[in-house]
Amino acid sequence: GQNIDQPTEMTATEGAIVQINCTYQTSGFNGLFWYQQHAGEAPTFLSYNVLDGLEEKGRFSSFLSRSKGYSYLLLKELQMKDSASYLCAVRDDPDNYGQNFVFGPGTRLSVLP
Amino acid sequence: DTAVSQTPKYLVTQMGNDKSIKCEQNLGHDTMYWYKQDSKKFLKIMFSYNNKELIINETVPNRFSPKSPDKAHLNLHINSLELGDSAVYFCASSQAPGGEYEQFFGPGTRLTVL
Numbered sequence: 001g002q003n004i005d006q007p008t009e010m011t012a013t014e015g016a017i018v019q020i021n022c023t024y025q026t027s028g029f030n031g032l033f034w035y036q037q038h039a040g041e042a043p044t045f046l047s048y049n050v051l052d053g054l055e056e057k058g059r060f061s062s063f064l065s066r067s068k069g070y071s072y073l074l075l076k077e078l079q080m081k082d083s084a085s086y087l088c089a090v091r092d093d094p095d096n097y098g099q100n101f102v103f104g105p106g107t108r109l110s111v112l113p
Numbered sequence: 114d115t116a117v118s119q120t121p122k123y124l125v126t127q128m129g130n131d132k133s134i135k136c137e138q139n140l141g142h143d144t145m146y147w148y149k150q151d152s153k154k155f156l157k158i159m160f161s162y163n164n165k166e167l168i169i170n171e172t173v174p175n176r177f178s179p180k181s182p183d184k185a186h187l188n189l190h191i192n193s194l195e196l197g198d199s200a201v202y203f204c205a206s207s208q209a210p211g212g213e214y215e216q217f218f219g220p221g222t223r224l225t226v227l
Contacts, residue, residue, distance in 0.1 A: 030211065031213065033216075041221075042203060042218035042220050043203075043216075044218070045215035045216065048213045048215060050213065089156075100158065100161075103155065103156040103157070105155055106154050106155075106156075
Protein backbone atom coordinates (compact mmCIF):
# COMPACT_ATOMS: atom_id res chain seq x y z
CA GLY A 1 0.00 0.00 0.00
CA GLN A 2 0.88 3.65 0.03
CA ASN A 3 1.24 5.55 3.26
CA ILE A 4 2.76 8.88 4.19
CA ASP A 5 2.92 10.08 7.79
CA GLN A 6 3.49 13.57 9.11
CA PRO A 7 2.77 15.18 12.49
CA THR A 8 -0.63 16.81 12.46
CA GLU A 9 0.33 20.06 14.15
CA MET A 10 3.43 21.89 15.31
CA THR A 11 4.00 25.16 17.06
CA ALA A 12 7.16 27.26 17.06
CA THR A 13 8.29 30.75 17.93
CA GLU A 14 9.21 33.51 15.52
CA GLY A 15 12.95 33.43 14.77
CA ALA A 16 13.32 29.80 15.80
CA ILE A 17 14.09 26.68 13.75
CA VAL A 18 11.55 23.92 13.18
CA GLN A 19 11.88 20.47 11.61
CA ILE A 20 8.87 18.78 10.04
CA ASN A 21 9.27 15.05 9.53
CA CYS A 22 7.76 12.83 6.87
CA THR A 23 7.94 9.05 6.65
CA TYR A 24 6.66 7.16 3.65
CA GLN A 25 5.91 3.66 2.46
CA THR A 26 5.08 3.57 -1.24
CA SER A 27 5.15 0.93 -3.95
CA GLY A 28 7.92 2.83 -5.70
CA PHE A 29 9.92 6.00 -5.35
CA ASN A 30 10.69 8.61 -7.94
CA GLY A 31 11.17 11.79 -5.94
CA LEU A 32 9.83 13.58 -2.88
CA PHE A 33 8.35 17.07 -2.87
CA TRP A 34 7.47 19.53 -0.14
CA TYR A 35 4.66 22.03 -0.65
CA GLN A 36 3.40 24.90 1.47
CA GLN A 37 -0.32 25.61 1.68
CA HIS A 38 -1.74 28.66 3.42
CA ALA A 39 -5.33 28.37 4.61
CA GLY A 40 -7.77 28.76 1.75
CA GLU A 41 -5.03 28.88 -0.87
CA ALA A 42 -3.36 26.55 -3.33
CA PRO A 43 -0.25 24.53 -2.50
CA THR A 44 3.03 26.07 -3.66
CA PHE A 45 6.26 24.20 -4.31
CA LEU A 46 9.10 24.40 -1.78
CA SER A 47 11.63 21.67 -2.50
CA TYR A 48 12.45 18.44 -4.30
CA ASN A 49 14.68 15.52 -3.32
CA VAL A 50 15.40 12.41 -5.31
CA LEU A 51 18.88 11.51 -4.00
CA ASP A 52 19.89 11.07 -0.37
CA GLY A 53 21.09 14.17 1.36
CA LEU A 54 20.26 17.75 2.06
CA GLU A 55 18.95 20.34 -0.39
CA GLU A 56 19.15 23.94 0.78
CA LYS A 57 17.09 26.83 -0.52
CA GLY A 58 17.42 29.99 1.51
CA ARG A 59 15.61 29.58 4.84
CA PHE A 60 14.27 26.18 3.78
CA SER A 61 16.16 22.90 3.58
CA SER A 62 14.93 19.41 2.86
CA PHE A 63 16.59 16.10 3.66
CA LEU A 64 15.99 12.65 2.24
CA SER A 65 17.00 9.14 3.27
CA ARG A 66 15.60 6.65 0.79
CA SER A 67 16.74 3.61 2.75
CA LYS A 68 14.77 4.81 5.78
CA GLY A 69 11.80 6.15 3.84
CA TYR A 70 12.29 9.44 5.63
CA SER A 71 12.44 13.11 4.84
CA TYR A 72 12.33 16.33 6.80
CA LEU A 73 11.77 19.97 6.00
CA LEU A 74 13.82 22.43 8.01
CA LEU A 75 12.63 26.00 8.35
CA LYS A 76 15.06 28.53 9.80
CA GLU A 77 14.52 32.05 11.11
CA LEU A 78 10.80 31.47 11.32
CA GLN A 79 8.50 34.31 10.33
CA MET A 80 4.83 34.78 11.06
CA LYS A 81 4.06 34.26 7.38
CA ASP A 82 5.43 30.72 7.65
CA SER A 83 2.26 29.73 9.50
CA ALA A 84 0.76 27.27 7.02
CA SER A 85 0.32 23.58 6.28
CA TYR A 86 3.33 21.73 4.89
CA LEU A 87 2.62 18.81 2.62
CA CYS A 88 5.02 15.98 1.88
CA ALA A 89 4.39 14.26 -1.46
CA VAL A 90 6.01 11.20 -2.97
CA ARG A 91 6.00 10.35 -6.64
CA ASP A 92 5.80 6.62 -6.70
CA ASP A 93 6.57 4.62 -9.76
CA PRO A 94 4.12 1.91 -10.59
CA ASP A 95 3.94 0.56 -14.09
CA ASN A 96 3.23 3.90 -15.69
CA TYR A 97 5.25 6.99 -16.34
CA GLY A 98 5.96 7.61 -12.69
CA GLN A 99 3.92 10.70 -12.09
CA ASN A 100 1.48 9.28 -9.56
CA PHE A 101 1.75 11.61 -6.59
CA VAL A 102 0.80 10.57 -3.08
CA PHE A 103 0.38 13.41 -0.62
CA GLY A 104 0.74 13.17 3.12
CA PRO A 105 -1.92 14.58 5.46
CA GLY A 106 0.04 17.79 5.95
CA THR A 107 1.50 19.39 9.06
CA ARG A 108 -0.12 22.57 10.26
CA LEU A 109 2.56 24.90 11.60
CA SER A 110 1.70 27.80 13.83
CA VAL A 111 4.36 30.45 14.35
CA LEU A 112 3.87 32.46 17.53
CA PRO A 113 5.32 35.91 18.23
CA ASP B 114 -0.69 36.75 -15.80
CA THR B 115 -2.24 33.88 -13.88
CA ALA B 116 -0.30 30.67 -14.52
CA VAL B 117 -3.05 28.15 -13.72
CA SER B 118 -6.62 29.40 -13.56
CA GLN B 119 -9.85 27.67 -12.62
CA THR B 120 -13.48 28.65 -12.93
CA PRO B 121 -15.63 28.90 -11.02
CA LYS B 122 -14.00 29.58 -7.66
CA TYR B 123 -17.16 28.59 -5.79
CA LEU B 124 -19.86 26.18 -6.91
CA VAL B 125 -22.99 25.43 -4.89
CA THR B 126 -25.42 22.94 -6.37
CA GLN B 127 -28.05 20.35 -5.59
CA MET B 128 -27.57 16.59 -5.42
CA GLY B 129 -28.11 14.90 -8.74
CA ASN B 130 -27.03 17.85 -10.86
CA ASP B 131 -24.26 17.78 -13.46
CA LYS B 132 -21.51 20.40 -13.29
CA SER B 133 -18.19 21.28 -14.89
CA ILE B 134 -15.05 22.98 -13.66
CA LYS B 135 -12.71 24.56 -16.17
CA CYS B 136 -8.93 24.77 -15.94
CA GLU B 137 -6.42 26.56 -18.12
CA GLN B 138 -2.65 26.91 -17.87
CA ASN B 139 -0.57 29.42 -19.81
CA LEU B 140 2.81 27.93 -18.87
CA GLY B 141 3.17 25.73 -21.92
CA HIS B 142 3.29 22.65 -19.70
CA ASP B 143 2.80 19.17 -21.07
CA THR B 144 1.09 17.60 -18.07
CA MET B 145 -2.05 18.61 -16.19
CA TYR B 146 -3.73 17.13 -13.12
CA TRP B 147 -6.91 17.20 -11.08
CA TYR B 148 -6.82 16.82 -7.31
CA LYS B 149 -9.53 16.60 -4.66
CA GLN B 150 -8.92 18.01 -1.19
CA ASP B 151 -11.52 16.90 1.32
CA SER B 152 -12.53 18.43 4.63
CA LYS B 153 -9.63 16.69 6.37
CA LYS B 154 -7.27 18.44 3.96
CA PHE B 155 -6.06 15.25 2.29
CA LEU B 156 -4.97 16.06 -1.25
CA LYS B 157 -5.67 13.13 -3.58
CA ILE B 158 -4.82 12.89 -7.24
CA MET B 159 -7.76 12.10 -9.48
CA PHE B 160 -6.44 12.34 -13.02
CA SER B 161 -3.41 13.41 -14.97
CA TYR B 162 -3.07 14.17 -18.65
CA ASN B 163 0.15 14.27 -20.64
CA ASN B 164 -0.11 15.74 -24.12
CA LYS B 165 -3.86 15.14 -24.07
CA GLU B 166 -3.54 11.47 -23.17
CA LEU B 167 -4.85 10.15 -19.86
CA ILE B 168 -1.99 8.59 -17.97
CA ILE B 169 -3.39 8.05 -14.52
CA ASN B 170 -6.97 7.34 -13.69
CA GLU B 171 -7.22 6.78 -9.97
CA THR B 172 -10.13 4.85 -8.54
CA VAL B 173 -12.58 7.69 -8.85
CA PRO B 174 -16.23 7.12 -9.72
CA ASN B 175 -16.96 7.19 -13.43
CA ARG B 176 -19.30 10.10 -12.72
CA PHE B 177 -16.10 12.14 -12.94
CA SER B 178 -14.67 12.62 -16.41
CA PRO B 179 -11.73 14.79 -17.47
CA LYS B 180 -11.84 16.39 -20.88
CA SER B 181 -8.89 18.08 -22.55
CA PRO B 182 -9.72 20.04 -25.71
CA ASP B 183 -6.05 21.03 -26.05
CA LYS B 184 -2.79 20.94 -24.13
CA ALA B 185 -3.57 24.11 -22.20
CA HIS B 186 -6.97 23.03 -20.89
CA LEU B 187 -8.20 20.20 -18.67
CA ASN B 188 -11.83 20.43 -17.65
CA LEU B 189 -13.55 18.26 -15.07
CA HIS B 190 -17.13 17.10 -15.61
CA ILE B 191 -19.12 15.63 -12.77
CA ASN B 192 -22.43 13.86 -13.31
CA SER B 193 -25.11 13.06 -10.74
CA LEU B 194 -23.44 14.98 -7.93
CA GLU B 195 -23.50 13.43 -4.46
CA LEU B 196 -23.05 14.93 -1.00
CA GLY B 197 -19.64 13.27 -0.69
CA ASP B 198 -18.39 15.18 -3.71
CA SER B 199 -18.25 18.35 -1.62
CA ALA B 200 -14.59 19.33 -1.49
CA VAL B 201 -12.05 21.72 -2.96
CA TYR B 202 -10.87 20.66 -6.41
CA PHE B 203 -7.45 21.80 -7.58
CA CYS B 204 -6.13 21.78 -11.09
CA ALA B 205 -2.35 21.66 -11.53
CA SER B 206 0.23 21.47 -14.29
CA SER B 207 3.89 20.52 -14.62
CA GLN B 208 6.42 20.99 -17.38
CA ALA B 209 6.86 17.24 -17.77
CA PRO B 210 5.51 14.14 -16.06
CA GLY B 211 8.79 13.06 -14.49
CA GLY B 212 12.00 14.45 -13.11
CA GLU B 213 12.29 17.38 -10.77
CA TYR B 214 9.44 19.33 -12.34
CA GLU B 215 7.13 20.59 -9.65
CA GLN B 216 3.41 21.10 -10.01
CA PHE B 217 1.82 24.51 -10.22
CA PHE B 218 -1.63 24.59 -8.68
CA GLY B 219 -4.64 26.65 -9.59
CA PRO B 220 -6.56 28.58 -6.92
CA GLY B 221 -9.06 25.78 -6.36
CA THR B 222 -12.81 25.39 -6.80
CA ARG B 223 -14.84 24.90 -3.65
CA LEU B 224 -17.75 22.61 -4.51
CA THR B 225 -20.66 22.35 -2.12
CA VAL B 226 -23.38 19.80 -2.83
CA LEU B 227 -26.64 20.35 -0.94
